[in-house]
Amino acid sequence: MWTKKLRVLIILFLSILTIMVLYTSYTVYQQKGYGLVINIAGRQRMLSQKFTKEFYLSQLQQGAKKAFNPSMMAKSAKLFDVSLAALQNGGTTYKDLGMTKAVKLSAAGTDAVKKQLDKVETLWQQLLIKVDAVKGKSCPPPLNFCGKSTNSVCPH
Helix, strand or coil: CHHHHHHHHHHHHHHHHHHHHHHHHHHHHHCHHHHHHHHHHHHHHHHHHHHHHHHHHHHHCCCCCCCCCHHHHHHHHHHHHHHHHHHHHCEEEECCCCCCCEEEECCCCCHHHHHHHHHHHHHHHHHHHHHHHHCCCCCCCCCEECCEECCCCCCC
16 A cells, blocks of 8 residues: 555656656756857947947058058947847847857747847947047047036046
């Protein structure tokens, strides 16, 4: 009698354990793409900083013998644009800065995320406009961006 109850208990325990493992595996499989989206979104912040740094470098090195290569700035901007579009609407972006490893993203899931990505796009366009306005000047004034003024890039 005890052996029969023990068998039922063991089978019940193994069944519950199996269900838990299957549920966990299914959940992890569903969330597989979240890590990629989080990495791409984090990289956007880095790309905006990299683009700004490259712009300031280009301004500091104007007229120098070893001039800054502006194609680096263009690559950063292109990857930012492609990744932002993929985050907003779904589509292809790249895992690497060299834009060789393509990945597909699904569109932003919630309205709150979409609204935030629209704000990011607006700020990015403002930055591009301000960069274009001062590009090529020998000593650009400090940028006033998002209500905060940056320091001048010119040595004093």
